[in-house]
Amino acid sequence: MTEALQAHLAARGHDVVAVAAGDEWPEVGRGVGEAVSSGAADLGVVCCWTGTGVSIAANKVAGVRAALCTDAETARGARRWNDANVVAVGLRLSTEAVAAEIVDAFLDTPTDPDEAAPVARVERDQR
Numbered sequence: 001m002t003e004a005l006q007a008h009l010a011a012r013g014h015d016v017v018a019v020a021a022g023d024e025w026p027e028v029g030r031g032v033g034e035a036v037s038s039g040a041a042d043l044g045v046v047c048c049w050t051g052t053g054v055s056i057a058a059n060k061v062a063g064v065r066a067a068l069c070t071d072a073e074t075a076r077g078a079r080r081w082n083d084a085n086v087v088a089v090g091l092r093l094s095t096e097a098v099a100a101e102i103v104d105a106f107l108d109t110p111t112d113p114d115e116a117a118p119v120a121r122v123e124r125d126q127r
Contacts, residue, residue: 029057051090
C-alpha cells in the first residue's frame with residue numbers, strides 16, 4: 001500500500017521522498033517527523049500496521065502534530081482544526097482506495113485560522 005500511496009501522490013504532482021523506507025516504525029515516524037519539523041517537507045504521511053506506532057514516534061519530534069486517521073472526514077478535521085502536519089494511516093484496516101481518500105482529504109483541507117491559538121498552546125506545551 002505504501003508504494004500505491006507514493007504513486008498516487010506523485011500523480012497528484014507532489015514530490016515524494018521515502019523516509020526510512022524499510023526501517024521499523026520508530027525510525028519511520030521519527031524520520032518523517034524530522035523532515036516536517038525541519039522544513040525539508042511541508043507535510044508528512046506515515047504508515048505502519050495500525051498507524052498508532054508511527055503516529056506516536058512522529059509526535060515525539062517537536063513541532064509535529066501527527067494524526068491517526070481512518071477515514072477522510074477525520075483527516076479533514078485533523079487539518080482544519082488541529083493543523084496536523086503528518087497523517088498516519090494504518091495498513092491493517094485500510095485499502096489503497098481508502099488510504100488515497102484519507103491522504104487527499106488531508107492535503108486538500110486548509111487550516112482554520114480561528115484555531116491558531118489552541119494549536120499554538122499545543123506547540124508551547126510540547127517544548
